[in-house]
Amino acid sequence: MQSVRIGLLGFGTVGGSLVELITEQRTDIAALTGIDLTVTRVAVNDLTKPRPGIGDAVLTDQASEVIQADDVDLVVELVGAVDLARDWIGQALRAGKSVVTGNKALLAAHGRELFDLAAENSAELLFEASVAGAIPLMRTLQKSLRGEPITRIMGIVNGTTNYMLSAMTEDGANYAEILAEAQRLGYAEADPTADVEGHDAQAKAAIIATVAFGVSITADDVPVEGISGVTAADIANASRLGYVIKLLAVVERVGTEAPYEISARVNPTMVPFDHPLATVRGSFNAVFIEGGALDELMLYGRGAGGRPTASAVLGDVIEAASGIAQGTVRRLPALADAHVRPPEAATSAFYLDLAVDDSPGVLAEVAGVFGANGVSIRSMEQEGTGTEASLAFITHQASEADIAATIEKLTSLPSVNRVGALYRVIGP
Amino acid sequence: MQSVRIGLLGFGTVGGSLVELITEQRTDIAALTGIDLTVTRVAVNDLTKPRPGIGDAVLTDQASEVIQADDVDLVVELVGAVDLARDWIGQALRAGKSVVTGNKALLAAHGRELFDLAAENSAELLFEASVAGAIPLMRTLQKSLRGEPITRIMGIVNGTTNYMLSAMTEDGANYAEILAEAQRLGYAEADPTADVEGHDAQAKAAIIATVAFGVSITADDVPVEGISGVTAADIANASRLGYVIKLLAVVERVGTEAPYEISARVNPTMVPFDHPLATVRGSFNAVFIEGGALDELMLYGRGAGGRPTASAVLGDVIEAASGIAQGTVRRLPALADAHVRPPEAATSAFYLDLAVDDSPGVLAEVAGVFGANGVSIRSMEQEGTGTEASLAFITHQASEADIAATIEKLTSLPSVNRVGALYRVIGP
Numbered sequence: 001m002q003s004v005r006i007g008l009l010g011f012g013t014v015g016g017s018l019v020e021l022i023t024e025q026r027t028d029i030a031a032l033t034g035i036d037l038t039v040t041r042v043a044v045n046d047l048t049k050p051r052p053g054i055g056d057a058v059l060t061d062q063a064s065e066v067i068q069a070d071d072v073d074l075v076v077e078l079v080g081a082v083d084l085a086r087d088w089i090g091q092a093l094r095a096g097k098s099v100v101t102g103n104k105a106l107l108a109a110h111g112r113e114l115f116d117l118a119a120e121n122s123a124e125l126l127f128e129a130s131v132a133g134a135i136p137l138m139r140t141l142q143k144s145l146r147g148e149p150i151t152r153i154m155g156i157v158n159g160t161t162n163y164m165l166s167a168m169t170e171d172g173a174n175y176a177e178i179l180a181e182a183q184r185l186g187y188a189e190a191d192p193t194a195d196v197e198g199h200d201a202q203a204k205a206a207i208i209a210t211v212a213f214g215v216s217i218t219a220d221d222v223p224v225e226g227i228s229g230v231t232a233a234d235i236a237n238a239s240r241l242g243y244v245i246k247l248l249a250v251v252e253r254v255g256t257e258a259p260y261e262i263s264a265r266v267n268p269t270m271v272p273f274d275h276p277l278a279t280v281r282g283s284f285n286a287v288f289i290e291g292g293a294l295d296e297l298m299l300y301g302r303g304a305g306g307r308p309t310a311s312a313v314l315g316d317v318i319e320a321a322s323g324i325a326q327g328t329v330r331r332l333p334a335l336a337d338a339h340v341r342p343p344e345a346a347t348s349a350f351y352l353d354l355a356v357d358d359s360p361g362v363l364a365e366v367a368g369v370f371g372a373n374g375v376s377i378r379s380m381e382q383e384g385t386g387t388e389a390s391l392a393f394i395t396h397q398a399s400e401a402d403i404a405a406t407i408e409k410l411t412s413l414p415s416v417n418r419v420g421a422l423y424r425v426i427g428p
Numbered sequence: 429m430q431s432v433r434i435g436l437l438g439f440g441t442v443g444g445s446l447v448e449l450i451t452e453q454r455t456d457i458a459a460l461t462g463i464d465l466t467v468t469r470v471a472v473n474d475l476t477k478p479r480p481g482i483g484d485a486v487l488t489d490q491a492s493e494v495i496q497a498d499d500v501d502l503v504v505e506l507v508g509a510v511d512l513a514r515d516w517i518g519q520a521l522r523a524g525k526s527v528v529t530g531n532k533a534l535l536a537a538h539g540r541e542l543f544d545l546a547a548e549n550s551a552e553l554l555f556e557a558s559v560a561g562a563i564p565l566m567r568t569l570q571k572s573l574r575g576e577p578i579t580r581i582m583g584i585v586n587g588t589t590n591y592m593l594s595a596m597t598e599d600g601a602n603y604a605e606i607l608a609e610a611q612r613l614g615y616a617e618a619d620p621t622a623d624v625e626g627h628d629a630q631a632k633a634a635i636i637a638t639v640a641f642g643v644s645i646t647a648d649d650v651p652v653e654g655i656s657g658v659t660a661a662d663i664a665n666a667s668r669l670g671y672v673i674k675l676l677a678v679v680e681r682v683g684t685e686a687p688y689e690i691s692a693r694v695n696p697t698m699v700p701f702d703h704p705l706a707t708v709r710g711s712f713n714a715v716f717i718e719g720g721a722l723d724e725l726m727l728y729g730r731g732a733g734g735r736p737t738a739s740a741v742l743g744d745v746i747e748a749a750s751g752i753a754q755g756t757v758r759r760l761p762a763l764a765d766a767h768v769r770p771p772e773a774a775t776s777a778f779y780l781d782l783a784v785d786d787s788p789g790v791l792a793e794v795a796g797v798f799g800a801n802g803v804s805i806r807s808m809e810q811e812g813t814g815t816e817a818s819l820a821f822i823t824h825q826a827s828e829a830d831i832a833a834t835i836e837k838l839t840s841l842p843s844v845n846r847v848g849a850l851y852r853v854i855g856p
Contacts, residue, residue, distance in 0.1 A: 021575065021721055027686065029575050031764045032642050128572065134722035136564070136572035143571070144556065144564035144743040147449065147457050214460050258455065276728060279707045293449050293739035294562035294730060300704060301725035311721035315572040336459045 001030060004321035005040040007072030009063050009088055010079040011051055014102065014129070015042075017310035018076065018317075019053050025314070035321045041066040067092045073324050076317060077101040086110055093117045093125065098324060100316040102129030102309060108203035108219035111210050124323050126316035131204045132157050132285045134308035135301040136315070140289075141212045149292035150212055152252045154269075154426065157204040159283035159303045160195035161227050161247040163187045165235075165268075166281045169244055174232045187283055197226035198247065198266045205249035205264045208287075213253055214336030215262040222249075223343040224266040234421045237353065237392060241381070243270035244278045245423065252346075258337035263346040270351050270425040277426075344401040349378065349427075351394050352403075353420040354410065358389040362415045366391065369413070373406040374398070388417060394425055429458060432749035433468040435500030437491050437516060438507040439479055442530065442557070443470075445738035446504065446745075447481050453742070463749050469494040495520045501752050504745060505529040514538055521545045521553065526752060528744040530557030530737060536631035536647035539638050552751050554744035559632045560585050560713045562736035563729040564743070568717075569639045577720035578640055580680045582697075582854070585632040587711035587731045588623035589655050589675040591615045593663075593696075594709045597672055602660045615711060625654035626675065626694045633677035633692045636715075641681055642764030643690040651771040652694040662849045665781065665820060669809075671698035672706045673851065680774075686765035691774040698779055698853040705854075772829040777806065777855070779822050780831075781848040782838065786817040790843045794819065797841070801834040802826070816845060822853055 006022075008015055022029075022037050030036050042054055043063040051059060060066060067075055067088060075092040077099060079085050085106050092099050094117070101107070107114070107130050118125040128138045132155065141150075156162050160182065167178045179196070182188035194200050202224040209217045227247050238245050248269040254261040271278045276298045280286040285303030290296055302308035356362045363382065370377055376396040383390045395403070403422070410416050434450075436443055450457075450465050458464050470482055471491040479487060488494060495503055495516060503520040505527060507513050513534050520527050522545070529535070535542070535558050546553040556566045560583065569578075584590050588610065595606045607624070610616035622628050630652040637645045655675050666673050676697040682689040699706045704726045708714040713731030718724050730736035784790045791810065798805055804824040811818045823831070831850070838844050 017721070021577075024720075025575050025577060028577070028764070031686070033574055134725060136568045136725075139567065139572050140564045143747055144567050144740070146461055146746045147453050147742040148739050149449075149453060149456070258459070276707070279704070291739065292452075293445070293735040293742070295733070295736055297562060297564075297727075297729035299725075299727055302723045305723070307721040308723055311576050311719065312572070314575040314721070318574045319571055336456070 001034060001036050003036045003038065004324055005038055005071050005073045006317065007041040007066040007069060007075050008039055009043045009066060009075065009077045011042055011044045011054070012078065013306040014309045014313065015078045016053065017306035018078070018313050021307065021310050021314055023053065029318060033318060033322060035318065037317065037321060040071045041069050063088050064091060067097070068095065073097065074317065074320050075099045076313060077103060078313070079103070080105070082106045082109060086114070089114060089125070090117060093121045093123045096121050096123050098124040098126070098320040100126045100313055100320055102127065102313055104130040104200070104203045104207060108206040111207060112216050124320045126320055128316050129309045129312035131207050132287055133301065133303040133305065134311045135285060135287060135299045135303065136312070137208070137287050137299055138211055139315070140299065141208070145289070145291065145294070148294055150253060150289060151292060152250065152290045153208055153212055153287060154277060155204065155208065155249045155287040156246055156277060156280050156285050157249050157287065157303060158195055158201045158247060159285055160188050160192065162280065162285070163283040164196070165227060165230065165245055165247065168230070168232060169235050169239070172232060172236070175228065175230060196228050198224040201247060201249045201266045205251055205266055208249065209251045209262055209264045212251060213260065213262045213338050215338040215340060217262065217264060217340050221340050222264045222266060225268065227268050230268050231421070234423070237421070238270050238351070238423070241392070241394070242273050243425065244273060245269070246271050246277060248277070253338070254341055260338040261341035262338050263341040265343065265346055267424050270423045272426065275426060344399065344404070346400050347397045349395055349397055349425040350403050351392065351421070351423040351425050352407070353390060353392045354416055355418040355420065356389050356391055357415045357417065358384050358387055359415070362389070363391070365413065365415060366410065369409045370395070370406055373409065374402045375406050429462060429464050431464045431466065432752055433466055433499050433501045434745065435469040435494040435497060435503050436467055437471045437494060437503065437505045439470055439472045439482070440506065441734040442737045442741065443506045444481065445734035446506070446741050449735065449738050449742055451481065457746060461746060461750060463746065465745065465749060468499045469497050491516050492519060495525070496523065501525065502745065502748050503527045504741060505531060506741070507531070508533070510534045510537060514542070517542060517553070518545060521549045521551045524549050524551050526552035526554070526748040528554045528741055528748055530555065530741055532558040532628070532631045532635060536634040539635060540644050552748045554748055556744050557737050557740035559635050560715055561729065561731040561733065562739045563713060563715060563727045563731065564740070565636070565715050565727055566639055567743070568727065573717070573719065573722070576722055578681060578717060579720060580678065580718045581636055581640055581715060582705060583632065583636065583677045583715040584674055584705060584708050584713050585677050585715065585731060586623055586629045586675060587713055588616050588620065590708065590713070591711040592624070593655060593658065593673055593675065596658070596660060597663055597667070600660060600664070603656065603658060624656050626652040629675060629677045629694045633679055633694055636677065637679045637690050637692045640679060641688065641690045641766050643766040643768060645690065645692060645768050649768050650692045650694060653696065655696050658696050659849070662851070665849070666698050666779070666851070669820070669822070670701050671853065672701060673697070674699050674705060676705070682769055688766040689769035690766050691769040693771065693774055695852045698851045700854065703854060772827065772832070774828050775825045777823055777825055777853040778831050779820065779849070779851040779853050780835070781818060781820040782844055783846040783848065784817050784819055785843045785845065786812050786815055787843070790817070791819070793841065793843060794838065797837045798823070798834055801837065802830045803834050
């Protein structure tokens with residue numbers, strides 16, 4: 001039996017669940033892996049707060065003490081703050097200690113630097129919990145799919161917004177009502193910005209792109225649109241056409257050989273009813289992976305919450321512990337021959353609706369604008385309302401730049417009264 | 429750059445796809461992992477057959493030559509035959525060479541022996557492709573969920589039967605028609621026994637139980653019922669009650685601390701419409717995992733086919749190659765403090781329908797039989813047809829032994845004309 005001693009930074013919901021889980025599972029883990037896990041040191045902000053499940057002797061308010069301690073083999077960082085965590089993880093890696101973290105904001109901003117630091121110091125940096133909670137996405141990308149020609153990854157990676165969009169879809173309610181309800185039920189924060197404006201998904205998209213494609217990308221490189229502009233009418237229109245609206249983080253590889261262009265973005269997106277992502281309801285997360293060999297793969301589960309997140313952290317702890325027990329580390333995402341595609345070059349099918357004058361020749365004029373900008377129309381529905389007609393277009397694949405130019409020109413036409421909703425559309 | 433040289437046993441559909449995939453992805457794999465993969469030797473049965481994509485110089489009809497060759501670091505077994513493969517994998521492991529295999533029948537019969545042999549010889553034995561094709565189930569169980577208190581795993585692990593049940597559900601057609609169509613389309617073999625009688629799923633259930641719970645179990649320990657008895661009427665009845673019928677491999681852990689009892693079985697099972705497994709259609713596979721920390725997790729994808737299976741093999745090849753490059757191996761499923769639960773003690777909710785005399789007192793008599801055998805009724809629907817009534821029961825959780833005793837007693841009642849369909853039912 002090999003003993004591996006954990007130093008924990010942060011004892012919030014996830015940290016508490018992790019200690020609980022290690023206590024419950026210690027015997028079973030030892031039986032299955034030959035490793036005896038113990039939490040020997042815990043750094044917290046406030047030493048006066050009661051900490052059930054851990055003895056006072058292991059507590060300190062000095063993170064550096066935990067990191068440097070002789071009786072800590074492995075550091076688990078669950079603090080969340082970017083700058084402090086970057087400093088602490090750096091200290092641990094430089095001391096040759098492997099690190100497990102769930103800090104998505106840190107990895108989305110400074111992942112590359114930390115991966116390199118880990119490699120230089122022959123330490124492991126594992127971060128399964130940083131994207132999609134208990135879903136084993138990072139390990140699947142880094143291990144199972146290391147040789148897979150992945151073409152696209154589409155993820156529902158934020159539970160709050162999926163809960164809200166699901167509720168809007170099922171109840172026909174509007175955004176403000178559902179946000180208030182989500183806040184009341186604890187699915188949304190008092191300040192919901194990070195979730196509803198897509199920043200949480202944006203950070204995760206950057207991590208997915210880095211790990212799947214070895215591209216150097218940060219959250220700032222990922223264009224983002226949240227769900228605050230999604231209306232009950234948009235959802236009803238999408239539904240009439242056979243789609244459900246989901247907030248998707250989409251990461252794509254463009255081209256068939258290196259150097260590849262990698263495109264990453266976050267948008268509310270129309271997903272066909274019969275697509276597996278359309279069935280992901282409530283606060284669940286799911287990630288759909290398309291590849292040249294595997295065809296399609298979806299991983300579905302809990303993206304947040306104390307115990308689901310702790311489950312992902314524990315998987316990493318056991319992997320890192322087993323590396324320590326055997327004196328080995330595994331390779332981190334390398335830098336591949338790939339670069340970030342400029343956002344305006346990203347392509348998609350689009351849904352666009354317009355309010356136009358209900359008079360002869362208008363449709364031809366509008367269709368002409370699409371064509372002049374290289375945007376090909378796949379389907380159109382027209383609904384007359386007397387003096388005004390509503391037009392709903394779905395395009396074939398078009399670039400963001402071409403669709404932006406199309407909208408700019410449409411806006412300038414006297415016969416177009418209003419450019420309404422714009423959504424990206426997933427296949428067929 | 430580290431070179432890792434592969435010796436391949438078998439060059440059928442999966443072997444051919446693997447060589448194709450390695451050729452296509454070699455540069456990308458090298459960029460992301462620092463490993464240069466080459467296939468240096470291939471053993472085939474028939475040397476006269478043309479083998480596109482590999483040079484004659486690497487071909488031999490002597491498997492042992494490939495295994496022992498100095499220019500082979502890693503052996504990939506894709507032959508399938510149990511006894512030959514057992515011998516060859518044994519040779520490779522004893523020579524200290526890591527092995528990747530997709531041979532489910534072999535692992536379901538002799539997994540424990542081979543895992544032990546690998547551990548004794550410090551070699552890796554990886555087998556992701558043996559269960560659910562491109563779905564990364566083995567790695568998820570062995571790595572991500574090593575510390576997870578898994579309570580139940582339910583899998584749609586056979587694409588042929590899922591294709592057939594989906595078609596029966598969607599078209600209302602009967603078993604014989606759909607089997608003929610599946611054979612015509614190549615979804616079912618000319619001799620479909622292994623699929624439709626559940627033997628393929630049975631082997632996979634044994635592997636899942638071994639890997640998830642470290643229990644010593646072979647395919648023979650897994651009770652199995654195929655889909656050849658599923659009728660269009662059963663599917664219609666299930667649908668009326670809000671269920672879809674799926675062939676499920678179910679592996680459960682009973683009890684909350686060691687020694688655990690592990691129950692494994694394969695049955696056509698009624699799954700509620702709103703359960704994620706119910707949405708898995710056509711020839712897709714999916715595995716649904718329930719645990720005390722992760723809540724629920726589902727992995728969905730292609731369970732068969734040359735390239736999807738080769739994708740799983742390639743993931744293992746890269747992992748094993750990276751172990752060779754770094755001089756390390758990872759731990760295989762250990763034997764935990766768990767044993768196989770006797771099949772008659774397994775519990776489930778059940779659906780049972782009966783044809784009975786349509787006369788007063790019969791329902792009370794029938795209900796009395798359930799009660800006397802400790803089976804509690806959750807719901808009952810009665811439909812009179814004049815002289816005969818049809819009764820459809822769904823029970824609360826009951827043991828296989830109790831339900832068998834109930835059926836035996838019901839069969840002996842003069843007022844019971846016929847005991848019809850029996851299905852296991854998944855929650856709530």
